[in-house]
Amino acid sequence: xxxxxxxxxxxxxxxxxxxxxxxxxxxxxxxxxxxxxxxxxxxxxxxxxxxxxxxxxxxxxxxxxxxxxxxxxxxxxxxxxxxxxxxxxxxxxxxxxxxxxxxxxxxxxxxxxxxxxxxxxxxxxxxxxxxxxxxxxxxxxxxxxxxxxxxxxxxxxxxxxxxxxxxxxxxxxxxxxxxxxxxxxxxxxxxxxxxxxxxxxxxxxxxxxxxxxxxxxxxxxxxxxxxxxxxxxxxxxxxxxxxxxxxxxxxxxxxxxxxxxxxxxxxxxxxxxxxxxxxxxxxxxxxxxxxxxxxxxxxxxxxxxxxxxxxxxxxxxxxxxxxxxxxxxxxxxxxxxxxxxxxxxxxxxxxxxxxxxxxxxxxxxxxxxxxxxxxxxxxxxxxxxxxxxxxxxxxxxxxxxxxxxxxxxxxxxxxxxxxxxxxxxxxxxxxxxxxxxxxxxxxxxxxxxxxxxxxxxxxxxxxxxxxxxxxxxxxxxxxxxxxxxxxx
Numbered sequence: 001x002x003x004x005x006x007x008x009x010x011x012x013x014x015x016x017x018x019x020x021x022x023x024x025x026x027x028x029x030x031x032x033x034x035x036x037x038x039x040x041x042x043x044x045x046x047x048x049x050x051x052x053x054x055x056x057x058x059x060x061x062x063x064x065x066x067x068x069x070x071x072x073x074x075x076x077x078x079x080x081x082x083x084x085x086x087x088x089x090x091x092x093x094x095x096x097x098x099x100x101x102x103x104x105x106x107x108x109x110x111x112x113x114x115x116x117x118x119x120x121x122x123x124x125x126x127x128x129x130x131x132x133x134x135x136x137x138x139x140x141x142x143x144x145x146x147x148x149x150x151x152x153x154x155x156x157x158x159x160x161x162x163x164x165x166x167x168x169x170x171x172x173x174x175x176x177x178x179x180x181x182x183x184x185x186x187x188x189x190x191x192x193x194x195x196x197x198x199x200x201x202x203x204x205x206x207x208x209x210x211x212x213x214x215x216x217x218x219x220x221x222x223x224x225x226x227x228x229x230x231x232x233x234x235x236x237x238x239x240x241x242x243x244x245x246x247x248x249x250x251x252x253x254x255x256x257x258x259x260x261x262x263x264x265x266x267x268x269x270x271x272x273x274x275x276x277x278x279x280x281x282x283x284x285x286x287x288x289x290x291x292x293x294x295x296x297x298x299x300x301x302x303x304x305x306x307x308x309x310x311x312x313x314x315x316x317x318x319x320x321x322x323x324x325x326x327x328x329x330x331x332x333x334x335x336x337x338x339x340x341x342x343x344x345x346x347x348x349x350x351x352x353x354x355x356x357x358x359x360x361x362x363x364x365x366x367x368x369x370x371x372x373x374x375x376x377x378x379x380x381x382x383x384x385x386x387x388x389x390x391x392x393x394x395x396x397x398x399x400x401x402x403x404x405x406x407x408x409x410x411x412x413x414x415x416x417x418x419x420x421x422x423x424x425x426x427x428x429x430x431x432x433x434x435x436x437x438x439x440x441x442x443x444x445x446x447x448x449x450x451x452x453x454x455x456x457x458x459x460x461x462x463x464x465x466x467x468x469x470x471x472x473x474x475x476x477x478x479x480x481x482x483x484x485x486x487x488x
Contacts, residue, residue, distance in 0.1 A: 038098025044158045052151045053115045062368035064150040065385050067142040074355030078457030081175050083206040084167030085133045091159050092124045124152050128421035134209050134439030138460045141388045141403050157362045165360045169352040170206035176327040178211030179452045182334050185342040187229045188215040190350030203350040209436045231259040231292050247277045255286040263295050271305040275312035290318035299338040306339040331454045371475050383475045389413035397446050400461040405468050
């Protein structure tokens, strides 16, 4: 796994009371760099380390359990798709603080020598139960639970949220495009504007899990075994004296996979030139695979292009649309009957442009065998280690999810959280990407259509078991009494 990043020099705003620290004489590397395994522990927020030193000073070494979940959906979402778990487990197996990492922390002047010595020996030794990648999840239910000595469990919060938040957003956005396309082919074209090299790779992977068929990202194709896909750019066409010459040159170079870009000069004239090349290819024993629209009114242009191709005796030539597309635009085009066979989807999916973040949270639910919870308004989360059961109706469709205590046994339903790590080691081989894709396909087929609506879907029911409700009420009442909080 490659983590990319680079330092920034930010000065605190005048009047800021945040504890910024300047390291005198430390020459910072100004280039993006590959983070080594020995530095991986530093991918955390500063307050995780300051809390960890406080735990250390107080000899707090008991086990803690943290839940990962979202409280509310991003706009127009009625479900989420889990992605990023395997990256998370790789990180947990590799987290450490090498000599250089500890030297840096020492130079901040914030950490004691005995705590830094402790970090030198630190490895993640805990357990993880989680929802497998490709499965659908909903708000207010845990999708991952970490149980480990409190310092270990605390320090890994930042990276866990980082790995699962973005990839689940990307997979969910891809799933919405998959639904909007209604069986038409989808390809990931998002590498160039994705959030960094890492974000481009995760987009190709997450998209493939959630129904995309290919990616333009060659590194991702090789790394994950995803079919590569691509056409041509306007630069190639403008480098030739005429569009027709450019089309012929490309067809000569790739006679088995020619897709011609139509809108460099005039889309309709480009379609006529493509039809001419398509007929010439037939005479040579080949077939034009497709033509691509990259701008304009896709609905009207696709109809005109389809007519030109059909009139030329090329009904098999597919029409590809790309450029600024997302599930909203795809939904409109498909509903209008636009004769588009393939959608190349890029920037808006890779960045989850309309909903670039969730409120994914990682909250302590148990410490040293004691259930704990917050009392903050609108941020109450149930205490204790948990399990999630998924109940189905008579047709096998998802009916509701029930969050229970970990050891509860419901008479019906599927237990969703699976043990994926014990004693800091994975408990099973990494599943194939095709397995994750199959999980998504199976879950998506069992989610009723109204929850998949592109705009304003209804809320899927997630409830607490009676036992968990009782525990929540008991802990809440006890905490209010201990903290002197008055009941409403």
